[in-house]
Amino acid sequence: MVSERGVRIAHSVLFTLTTLAAIIVLAISASLVAHYNSEVLLTVGFHVAGQTVVFGILTHLIPVIIAFILFIIGASSLTALTDKIDCSKAADAFDRCNIVKGLVIISWIDTKSNAMRVLTPY
Template sequence: MPSERVTKIAHSVLFGLTLLVGIIALIISATLVSHYNKNGYPPQHTGGYTARIRILLVASVWTTVFGIALTVGFQLLGNHVAFGILAHLVPITIAFVLFVIGAASLTALTDKIDCGRVTDAFSRCGVVKGLVVISWIESIILLVTLVFLITLAFVARGRYGVHKSTLYAD
């Protein structure tokens, strides 16, 4: 049975990583959207790049906002229902789905593109590929976080029944 201390440390590590990688994805996707809005999107699949990069921008904003709120809130009010299991599961699940959708669709669009051989028409090719990599990393971290939260949910449910709804099992 995980103690309060172990839960707090694991939460801090997982949400710290989620927040760090989310901020990096936010910076990359925001600079790409800003650059392409000023200079135009790559001509190969203009609509495709627009939607895919913006999905990742939304996913990274979502992850950053909820990552800050859940990390700070849990550290200050960990025993409060407002920062319980359900309050963690919903935003993290939405963030995971958004990142998987964005990363998979941008991967499919850029999979066959070699940035060393592209013409000047596709500026920031390497940055787009970097966004794909950081998005997959964030997807994996979010998956691990979801497994952690679901495990805590089952432990809390098994020990306390339906009445205990914070992340602490003890």
Template sequence: MPSEKAIRLTHSILFGLVLLVSIIALIISATLVAHYNQQGYPSDHTGAYTARLRILLVASVWTTVFGIALTVGFQLLGTHVAFGILSHLVPITIAFILFMIGSASLTALVDKIDCGKAADSFSRCGVVKGLLVISWIDTIILLITLVFIITLAFVARGRYGVHKSTLYAE
């Protein structure tokens, strides 16, 4: 069974990575949405870019807010039920779904675009592709975090005869 120290260390590393990547995605998506709101979205798929960039903005805001809350809360009150398995599982699952939807839909939209050739009609093409990369990185880290939380949930649920509501298995 994993020890409290191992869980605390793994939690700190995973949520630190989630928080770092989400803040980067938040900055990039917020600047893109602000830029395109002022200058206009790319002309070929105006509504499509609007929805996709805003879903990634929502996903990064959601993940950043809950990442901060869960990281700080777990470090201060890790044994409290308020920072237990369910309070980690729900927001991280929602964040994963939001990032998956946003990343996959933006990938489908910009997959065939060459930023070198589309520089005149598509301002900030490279930044959009950068947002796409960081969004997929965040999606992968969130998936790893979900696997970690679900594994702890199975351990805590009684696989070893113990039922706990916090992330600590012992």
């Protein structure tokens, strides 16, 4: 039986790590926004002609596409790492093999959902 104290401690640690990761992601995205806002043409164009296709949709679509490509690169690298490995035979050489394989599966599922999100209109 799982103890309530153990669940509370595990949740506290997990949520703390999730919050820390979110703060790091926020800092990275803030630096990217600051960089792209320093481009005068993009800033002026977005404020003056934000309703047009070029500055309305493309200024949002380009970073989303770049993030999607980087996510695919990460998922494919992890797939290449674990492609030929059988977890039942590699227990000694490759610690937590099943967890890494699960991460590969979730990464590709998330890639599929992100692709659907990018390709479907609002």
